[in-house]
Amino acid sequence: xxxxxxxxxxxxxxxxxxxxxxxxxxxxxxxxxxxxxxxxxxxxxxxxxxxxxxxxxxxxxxxxxxxxxxxxxxxxxxxxxxxxxxxxxxxxxxxxxxxxxxxxxxxxxxxxxxxxxxxxxxxxxxxxxxxxxxxxxxxxxxxxxxxxxxxxxxxxxxxxxxxxxxxxxxxxxx
Numbered sequence: 001x002x003x004x005x006x007x008x009x010x011x012x013x014x015x016x017x018x019x020x021x022x023x024x025x026x027x028x029x030x031x032x033x034x035x036x037x038x039x040x041x042x043x044x045x046x047x048x049x050x051x052x053x054x055x056x057x058x059x060x061x062x063x064x065x066x067x068x069x070x071x072x073x074x075x076x077x078x079x080x081x082x083x084x085x086x087x088x089x090x091x092x093x094x095x096x097x098x099x100x101x102x103x104x105x106x107x108x109x110x111x112x113x114x115x116x117x118x119x120x121x122x123x124x125x126x127x128x129x130x131x132x133x134x135x136x137x138x139x140x141x142x143x144x145x146x147x148x149x150x151x152x153x154x155x156x157x158x159x160x161x162x163x164x165x166x167x168x169x170x171x172x173x174x
Contacts, residue, residue, distance in 0.1 A: 059089035077113035
């Protein structure tokens with residue numbers, strides 16, 4: 001059966017659930033509300049949430065956005081995030097169909113580069129993208145701001161915590 005790629009709408013949620021369940025299994029704690037939020041975000045002109053369908057079943061998903069990947073010089077690119085293919089649909093051209101849709105976005109947005117975010121532990125995904133000519137450009141690392149603050153702050157621990165509580169109260173987030 002042919003694979004088609006199109007923008008995701010809220011009505012597609014039931015068809016996306018098998019994909020979302022696999023994504024949740026790999027990323028414990030992600031609620032379906034995150035997916036709904038991404039669908040709403042994709043209404044922006046430079047963000048698209050795409051799904052690959054085989055008949056009426058969703059077999060792949062990715063978020064495509066315009067990004068500037070240059071550090072000191074502007075280098076507009078299409079950024080693919082969260083590309084996931086249903087395990088039983090792998091090795092059938094689903095990811096390539098999603099990449100072709102991303103190339104259309106690149107053409108429409110005037111971008112000459114494509115960047116993909118790949119989990120470092122996903123050996124299969126890293127090999128797939130390397131075979132297609134994707135080269136590593138950076139290693140992104142993440143840290144909780146409070147944890148970093150504790151590690152690098154010269155303030156005594158009690159003062160740092162008090163300052164954070166005060167900021168939360170001032171912003172109305174607490």
